[in-house]
Amino acid sequence: MNFENMNIWCWIIPLLVGLLCALFGYLLGKGKSETVVDHSAELKQCRETNAKLQADLAACTKKLSEKPVSIPQPTPSSTSNITSSFGATAEVEAAPVPIPFDAAAAKAVFGKNIKQDDLKVIEGIGPKIEGLFKGADIATWKALSETSVASCKEVLATGGERYRIHDPSSWHMQAKMCYEGKWAELAKWQDEHDHGRL
Known part of the structure; x- marks a missing residue:
């Protein structure tokens, strides 16, 4: 009698363990497919x-x-011609006033000292690339903001094959933000674009 009871448990225990393993396997498989x-x-x-x-x-x-169309500055003689031709003096745009650099505002946003016209502030530009641009007479934020992407690629090509992998498509935009003192906008843009990488 004792031997028969033990024989039944030898069948029931492995059967229960097998059912439990099947159930856990099913649940784990289902969880992985939902992930x-x-x-x-x-x-x-x-x-x-x-x-x-x-x-x-x-x-x-x-x-x-x-690029905006620039109006040439008239000379005094041409101003009188404009006045006599149209009967009124034409208003002429004044020369653009340079934007002063505010180092304190830049430091407040980036948490470190920023030097004026430091091209390394722009994501993707390091010391070597800054040297290439300065060698090509593009040494300021304003100059870089006015440089086309194609020209930037030409400057990079002068450094050799390893510089061709860099993407300068946003550099002129970032340089313009630096020149105009839009530090918060620049930091936000760099954060949203994974620090300049798209």
Whole structure:
């Protein structure tokens, strides 16, 4: 009698262990398949965000690449011609006033001392690339903000093959923010664009 009871338990215990293992395996497998669905949704959202940011960058780049038409400064004799031809004196734009550099405002945003026209503030530019640009007479934020992407690539090409991998498409925009003293906007842009990388 004792032997028969023991024989039944020899069958029941492995059967229960097998059922429990099957149940846990099913639950683990189901949990893993749901995780893949969650990651694909996140990936889709990241791709949509990336596409939007690419479009924003393209719009900003296009806007910055459009150069405003400058009105030539009239000489005193041409001013009188303008007056006599049209019967009224034409208003002439004054020469642009340079924007003063505010080191304290830059330090307040970046938490470190920023020197005027330090090209290394721009994400993607290090000491070697700054040297290449200074060698090409692009030594200020204003000069870099007025330099086309194609010209930036030409400057990078002078440094050799290892500098061709850099993407200067946002450098003129970042340089313009530096020149105009828009430090908070620059820091926000660099954070939103993974520190300059798109």
